[in-house]
Amino acid sequence: xxxxxQEIAHIARVMMPSMQTxxxxxxxxxxxxxxxxxxxxxxxxxxxxxxxxxxxxxxxxEYVLASAITARVYTAA
Numbered sequence: 001x002x003x004x005x006q007e008i009a010h011i012a013r014v015m016m017p018s019m020q021t022x023x024x025x026x027x028x029x030x031x032x033x034x035x036x037x038x039x040x041x042x043x044x045x046x047x048x049x050x051x052x053x054x055x056x057x058x059x060x061x062e063y064v065l066a067s068a069i070t071a072r073v074y075t076a077a
Contacts, residue, residue: 004044008053011036015057019064030061037061 001009011033018028037054040046046054 004040004046004050007040008050008057011040011057012053016060016064019061030065034058034061 015028015033019026019030019033021027037057040054041051044050
């Protein structure tokens with residue numbers, strides 16, 4: 001397993017639990033993870049499977065952000 005693979009695996013393991021906590025307050029916000037993934041895309045020559053893994057993680061961030069917006073809309077009404 002390459003260093004890039006290890007980093008992607010680490011992010012995949014800890015990203016969601018750090019954003020979706022029982023208290024509702026993220027340990028590390030989506031912007032942090034988005035920046036980390038962008039840095040990974042910028043500095044590394046990724047294989048196709050690595051690129052797809054990063055893309056899936058980006059989609060997870062978008063899902064968390066969309067869920068947060070939806071929750072705010074319904075609680076404000």
